[in-house]
Amino acid sequence: xxxxxxxxxxxxxxxxxxxxxxxxxxxxxxxxxxxxxxxxxxxxxxxxxxxxxxxxxxxxxxxxxxxxxxxxxxxxxxxxxxxxxxxxxxxxxxxxxxxxxxxxxxxxxxxxxxxxxxxxxxxxxxxxxxxx
Amino acid sequence: xxxxxxxxxxxxxxxxxxxxxxxxxxxxxxxxxxxxxxxxxxxxxxxxxxxxxxxxxxxxxxxxxxxxxxxxxxxxxxxxxxxxxxxxxxxxxxxxxxxxxxxxxxxxxxxxxxxxxxxxxxxxxxxxxxxxxxxxxxxxxxxxxxxxx
Numbered sequence: 001x002x003x004x005x006x007x008x009x010x011x012x013x014x015x016x017x018x019x020x021x022x023x024x025x026x027x028x029x030x031x032x033x034x035x036x037x038x039x040x041x042x043x044x045x046x047x048x049x050x051x052x053x054x055x056x057x058x059x060x061x062x063x064x065x066x067x068x069x070x071x072x073x074x075x076x077x078x079x080x081x082x083x084x085x086x087x088x089x090x091x092x093x094x095x096x097x098x099x100x101x102x103x104x105x106x107x108x109x110x111x112x113x114x115x116x117x118x119x120x121x122x123x124x125x126x127x128x129x130x131x132x
Numbered sequence: 133x134x135x136x137x138x139x140x141x142x143x144x145x146x147x148x149x150x151x152x153x154x155x156x157x158x159x160x161x162x163x164x165x166x167x168x169x170x171x172x173x174x175x176x177x178x179x180x181x182x183x184x185x186x187x188x189x190x191x192x193x194x195x196x197x198x199x200x201x202x203x204x205x206x207x208x209x210x211x212x213x214x215x216x217x218x219x220x221x222x223x224x225x226x227x228x229x230x231x232x233x234x235x236x237x238x239x240x241x242x243x244x245x246x247x248x249x250x251x252x253x254x255x256x257x258x259x260x261x262x263x264x265x266x267x268x269x270x271x272x273x274x275x276x277x278x279x280x281x
Contacts, residue, residue, distance in 0.1 A: 049173040089224045090182070090189040093279045097174035104172065107182065107189030114170045114184040126174075 001047030004117035042071025070127040098125035144235040149196040149204040154267040161214040166206045192228035199253040209233040
């Protein structure tokens with residue numbers, strides 16, 4: 001499953017080699033990015049954004065958040081020029097899953113292909129609920 | 133003197149699992165074959181997914197699931213009825229209802245012969261009986277409250 005993330009909220013994209021893989025099977029965190037002030041967790045999720053434990057991943061994108069950034073493990077990350085992407089507003093139906101609203105707020109429709117776009121505050125609020 | 137104008141109302145009968153729905157044709161933007169339904173994580177069970185329609189992302193629901201029945205997956209004759217946004221919502225907020233087959237047009241010329249019955253779901257404003265056929269009129273206020281709490 002592909003998702004769009006606004007580049008404005010992407011703080012860093014790291015290769016697996018730059019991260020500390022978490023060997024604790026009981027932890028929800030797949031890997032850590034070590035920084036001077038501590039460590040940033042990165043989570044591996046499936047297409048339904050449920051936690052997933054797997055080992056064959058290559059990258060993580062870290063989203064700007066407070067008090068520390070939160071990472072999303074990805075198979076692949078493509079940087080798309082803004083001019084090539086047309087994100088239309090999209091309101092998911094039903095109650096939002098987080099206190100910061102829905103996790104999606106837009107979608108890019110290309111013919112029959114549709115890609116949902118994250119709403120960063122909702123995504124961050126969800127990732128924060130995953131704990132460590 | 134009652135000056136209220138009465139004219140024929142063009143409607144569509146929407147076949148779904150359970151009681152068919154009756155809606156004015158004017159609130160329907162288009163009836164389309166079922167496109168690929170993209171799942172939306174964290175959605176309620178009655179949200180089947182989202183489809184691309186005229187460069188927009190349109191969520192599609194199962195009305196029967198909304199009323200508490202099970203989700204009926206799209207069948208060979210299923211359609212998606214694209215509804216205009218509900219009153220007070222933004223112009224991008226179209227939504228779709230999955231049907232079990234092609235909707236049927238029906239013109240109502242007068243209220244004569246129409247029998248109302250109490251609804252069994254809060255998402256149905258009232259039920260009407262045409263001869264032996266019972267149809268439900270969706271309660272758009274209830275839909276709006278559930279769609280956009």
